[in-house]
Amino acid sequence: MTTLSVADSIADPIASEELLAVLRRYWGYDSFRPLQREAMEAIQAGRDSVVVLPTGGGKSLCFQAPSLVSEGLALVVSPLISLMKDQVDALRTSGVAAAALHSALEPRERDRVLDDLRQRRLKLLYTSPERLVGENGEILQRQVEAAGLRFVAIDEAHCISHWGHDFRPEYRLLGRLRERFPGVSLHAFTATATPRVQRDIVTALGLRTPEVLVGSFDRPNLIYRVWRRGTVYRQVLEVVKRHANEAGIVYCISRREVEALAERLQSEGHRALPYHAGLADEVRHKNQDAFANERVDVIVATVAFGMGIDRSNVRYVVHAGAPKSVEHYQQEAGRAGRDGLEADCILIYSPADIMKWRRLFALSALDAGAAVSAEGRDTEAQDTQLRQIERYAASTTCRHKTLVEHFGQGFSSTDCGACDRCLGELEGVEDATVLAQKILSGVARVREGFGAGHVIDVLRGKRTDKVVDRGHHELSTFGLLVDYSIEELRGYIEQLGEQGLLHTEGDRYPILRLTGEGRRLLRGEITCALVRQKAPPAKDRANRHGTPQRKGPSDTAGWEGVDRELFEALRAERLAIARERGLPPYVIFHDSTLRDLARRKPGTAAELLEVRGVGARKAEELGDRFLSVIRVFGH
Ligand code: ADP
Ligand code: ZN
Numbered sequence: 001m002t003t004l005s006v007a008d009s010i011a012d013p014i015a016s017e018e019l020l021a022v023l024r025r026y027w028g029y030d031s032f033r034p035l036q037r038e039a040m041e042a043i044q045a046g047r048d049s050v051v052v053l054p055t056g057g058g059k060s061l062c063f064q065a066p067s068l069v070s071e072g073l074a075l076v077v078s079p080l081i082s083l084m085k086d087q088v089d090a091l092r093t094s095g096v097a098a099a100a101l102h103s104a105l106e107p108r109e110r111d112r113v114l115d116d117l118r119q120r121r122l123k124l125l126y127t128s129p130e131r132l133v134g135e136n137g138e139i140l141q142r143q144v145e146a147a148g149l150r151f152v153a154i155d156e157a158h159c160i161s162h163w164g165h166d167f168r169p170e171y172r173l174l175g176r177l178r179e180r181f182p183g184v185s186l187h188a189f190t191a192t193a194t195p196r197v198q199r200d201i202v203t204a205l206g207l208r209t210p211e212v213l214v215g216s217f218d219r220p221n222l223i224y225r226v227w228r229r230g231t232v233y234r235q236v237l238e239v240v241k242r243h244a245n246e247a248g249i250v251y252c253i254s255r256r257e258v259e260a261l262a263e264r265l266q267s268e269g270h271r272a273l274p275y276h277a278g279l280a281d282e283v284r285h286k287n288q289d290a291f292a293n294e295r296v297d298v299i300v301a302t303v304a305f306g307m308g309i310d311r312s313n314v315r316y317v318v319h320a321g322a323p324k325s326v327e328h329y330q331q332e333a334g335r336a337g338r339d340g341l342e343a344d345c346i347l348i349y350s351p352a353d354i355m356k357w358r359r360l361f362a363l364s365a366l367d368a369g370a371a372v373s374a375e376g377r378d379t380e381a382q383d384t385q386l387r388q389i390e391r392y393a394a395s396t397t398c399r400h401k402t403l404v405e406h407f408g409q410g411f412s413s414t415d416c417g418a419c420d421r422c423l424g425e426l427e428g429v430e431d432a433t434v435l436a437q438k439i440l441s442g443v444a445r446v447r448e449g450f451g452a453g454h455v456i457d458v459l460r461g462k463r464t465d466k467v468v469d470r471g472h473h474e475l476s477t478f479g480l481l482v483d484y485s486i487e488e489l490r491g492y493i494e495q496l497g498e499q500g501l502l503h504t505e506g507d508r509y510p511i512l513r514l515t516g517e518g519r520r521l522l523r524g525e526i527t528c529a530l531v532r533q534k535a536p537p538a539k540d541r542a543n544r545h546g547t548p549q550r551k552g553p554s555d556t557a558g559w560e561g562v563d564r565e566l567f568e569a570l571r572a573e574r575l576a577i578a579r580e581r582g583l584p585p586y587v588i589f590h591d592s593t594l595r596d597l598a599r600r601k602p603g604t605a606a607e608l609l610e611v612r613g614v615g616a617r618k619a620e621e622l623g624d625r626f627l628s629v630i631r632v633f634g635h
Helices: 013-027 036-044 059-069 080-094 107-118 129-133 137-146 169-180 195-205 232-242 255-267 281-292 325-332 351-367 373-394 399-406 433-446 452-459 465-468 486-498 518-524 564-582 591-600 603-607 616-633
Strands: 049-052 075-079 098-099 124-127 149-154 185-190 212-213 222-228 247-251 272-275 298-301 314-319 343-349 424-427 500-507 511-514 529-531
Touching: 013 036, 013 049, 013 059, 013 616, 036 049, 036 059, 036 212, 036 272, 049 075, 049 195, 059 080, 059 149, 059 185, 075 465, 080 098, 080 124, 098 107, 107 137, 129 137, 137 424, 137 518, 149 169, 169 195, 185 195, 195 212, 195 500, 195 518, 212 255, 212 399, 222 399, 222 486, 232 247, 232 314, 232 343, 255 298, 255 373, 281 298, 314 325, 325 343, 325 399, 351 373, 399 591, 433 486, 433 511, 433 518, 452 486, 452 500, 486 500, 486 529, 511 518, 564 591, 564 616
Parallel strands: 049 185, 049 212, 075 124, 075 149, 098 124, 149 185, 222 343, 247 298, 247 314, 272 298, 314 343
Antiparallel strands: 424 529, 500 511
């Protein structure tokens, strides 16, 4: 295997020119994203490849553009019907002859696709692994062969590997392609970084000295934050309000939490819907469609939600519960900002979540019959992954750096300008040791027999039934920290836990106890530091969006110079067009294109074509409508 970096690429200037022309004409883009050119040239050269680029890195263009440069058919294998539909809709809107074959087609539609295929009218055909290499795969194999199959692109290729986060048995069968089509090159695309998954892909597909292209895993436009969990609903609401009218995903661990949170958001007047595996199929689809079609802004979901979602203008992803692993976090948070524009990724963290996951894993291991030794290994792996999440949450270094290094890549910048650490959103607490002593003595005075909730009630001087019953309102620590909120005190208790001054015992009703170190702190033999979140910035409107001024290679200038009113008017026009055509709005134009329109305010068709994301077909079909909006609102 060879790994190529941008620096030592072997660009073929002529091929590049052709590809660029296609990029301009169909997509309205004037340059390649990192590694796109190399990935496209591997296809043009007929050389097998594995391309690993983060979500939003522009993987689909890597196989779409080459299909338009040469004769023959490109076959794209995709795991989900919704993904196929999205891409095919987007391609057709840009004037590319693409189609999909899947089980949701009406017989008439299917016949038309097969007819187009026979007549060699298609450049790209999307299909599922089952259909291509499953039991009756031979039929389709003959059809694509007859249609002049040139290369096969395998999207979401990590589904091949047990080590990926989304293993699909039917993907394993794709190994048959090599033998069946020895002369056709195979190209695997994934956002999953681990070398193990990459090796699995190469072996399972039987790739021959593939070009392996691994991009940077940093997502510079994502702003990472970790908040200690207080009243989770209020914290989520704060984010949702800050992003009024913008798309967001809120992840919860359990279905029950999903339902409760979705209801509360609705009751506050937000357009939110739930999504989890316990809902009837049709409800799930309906809710997912409502989100894709911008009829709702917020989806509250378990991790079951995501893979079929291509809405590119998701402006925030909040985790109201901790994800299972850093890989999952990267994947889930990565659904924000696929359009390259800034987006917020907030993990609302509590160590209680980690305990919750441990319990869930233990239960499912029991279910699966933990006697099998492989299961034992799984539990160990799961435990390691949970510890990595704990480490990410507690980390005092840059979040971008922590994430990128987790995936084995280096990160040189010392100030990313897009995480809570680098933005200085945490500050040291004055007299931390004294505060810690007060909290620890609160634990000691209730004889180390109660949980955090009760200790906090006593410290805040709350006469709850339990407090009075136990006579704890007579303790010297009663009301000692009356000015602190529950959230604050919880946060400090967690920090004391992380620093080994306190520990919790018991799973179902965890109680707080002092450690040896904690006793030393109480006696004044050692000191400690505590941090707190500064009041969240970016409350005011001007600051609302591009909170940080990115120093990194972000795609656009954010909201700089954008006429907001015009942007909203263009958005409304986009929505109207989408409704007329029965398509999701992001298929018409991305938000980045709308912003660019609202920044440059083109007046003529020629000026319109200068805007990034406006290709020839869209300019011709939709240009007038957007131009007239600009004429009316753009002053
Ligand atoms: P991935 O499949 O890697 O998650 P996509 O292929 O969906 O990413 O691309 C993400 C976004 O970036 C899409 O909106 C796409 O149109 C856009 N994009 C891709 N390539 C370019 C490019 N060369 N210039 C500008 N935008 C691009
Ligand atoms: Zn940072």
